[in-house]
Amino acid sequence: MASHPFSLHGQVALVTGANTGLGQGLALALARAGADIAAVGRSAPDATIEAVTALGRRCIWIEAALDTPAPAQSIVDRALAQLGRIDILINNAGTIRRNDALDFTEDDWDQVMGVNLKTLFFLAQAVARHWSANARGGKIVNIASMLSFQGGVRVASYTASKSGVLGLTRLLANEWAGKGINVNAIAPGYFATNNTEALRTDEKRNQAILDRIPAGRWGQPDDLGGAVVFLCSAAADYVHGAVLPVDGGWLAR
Numbered sequence: 543m544a545s546h547p548f549s550l551h552g553q554v555a556l557v558t559g560a561n562t563g564l565g566q567g568l569a570l571a572l573a574r575a576g577a578d579i580a581a582v583g584r585s586a587p588d589a590t591i592e593a594v595t596a597l598g599r600r601c602i603w604i605e606a607a608l609d610t611p612a613p614a615q616s617i618v619d620r621a622l623a624q625l626g627r628i629d630i631l632i633n634n635a636g637t638i639r640r641n642d643a644l645d646f647t648e649d650d651w652d653q654v655m656g657v658n659l660k661t662l663f664f665l666a667q668a669v670a671r672h673w674s675a676n677a678r679g680g681k682i683v684n685i686a687s688m689l690s691f692q693g694g695v696r697v698a699s700y701t702a703s704k705s706g707v708l709g710l711t712r713l714l715a716n717e718w719a720g721k722g723i724n725v726n727a728i729a730p731g732y733f734a735t736n737n738t739e740a741l742r743t744d745e746k747r748n749q750a751i752l753d754r755i756p757a758g759r760w761g762q763p764d765d766l767g768g769a770v771v772f773l774c775s776a777a778a779d780y781v782h783g784a785v786l787p788v789d790g791g792w793l794a795r
């Protein structure tokens with residue numbers, strides 16, 4: 543174990559969707575704990591690069607559309623070529639489509655399942671193959687949701703994908719724990735990001751959500767920092783297949 547059990551000094555973290563929202567908060571928390579960051583995604587993560595660099599850590603952009611798993615191997619190759627190693631994968635990129643189940647389209651289904659579940663799995667596979675081939679372990683954290691536990695409304699493919707993330711996290715933990723690969727998930731509650739803009743601008747939904755959160759406020763990306771650093775650190779070496787809700791108490795209600 544490192545001299546400080548939560549230290550990530552000398553480590554490299556791949557974070558998908560790190561240009562904004564939760565991914566940016568996760569990347570900054572990992573950088574504060576000492577990790578260099580490969581920000582993987584389709585939009586330039588300029589603000590993230592600036593903030594990580596200001597913390598004295600390296601941050602590169604690996605440009606990749608994550609609609610399909612096609613770029614998974616090249617993401618691993620580029621991270622290794624530019625940063626020399628991979629210790630952590632944060633599967634954060636995700637999308638959502640809202641419509642009544644009666645009107646839900648195949649495109650709304652495929653798009654969300656592609657990014658949130660299929661690419662998440664094959665990126666985990668590509669990173670784990672690299673670790674396995676080099677006889678070493680690492681940490682994978684998948685970003686789940688309250689809809690990994692609950693049904694939700696008007697978000698059929700999102701609920702299916704995030705429920706799938708919970709199952710896959712457990713399956714991968716079972717298969718890879720013996721290889722020293724820790725696969726866990728964080729289930730954020732309701733956070734103020736682009737993903738939830740439609741909910742927050744609907745006054746009724748906004749109030750109904752706030753009324754149910756014991757902490758009485760929307761989460762901010764920084765609120766996930768402690769959870770992700772813990773799960774990526776040596777302090778969590780014996781934690782496998784866990785899903786850690788960071789939800790202001792939502793699930794306890």
Ligand code: NAP
Nearest residue numbers: 559563564585607608609634635636687732733735736737
């Ligand atoms: P966000 O601000 O909309 O960020 C989503 C991220 O995913 C962005 O970086 C986005 O890139 C990226 N992304 C989406 N589709 C992509 C694609 N096809 N290819 C490459 N990148 C893609 O939302 P967020 O709230 O931070 O969401 C981050 C994760 O947390 C998601 O998995 C979401 O489901 C999950 N989550 C969020 C909440 C919440 O309350 N906000 C709660 C539970 C779980 P672009 O900027 O290029 O679109």
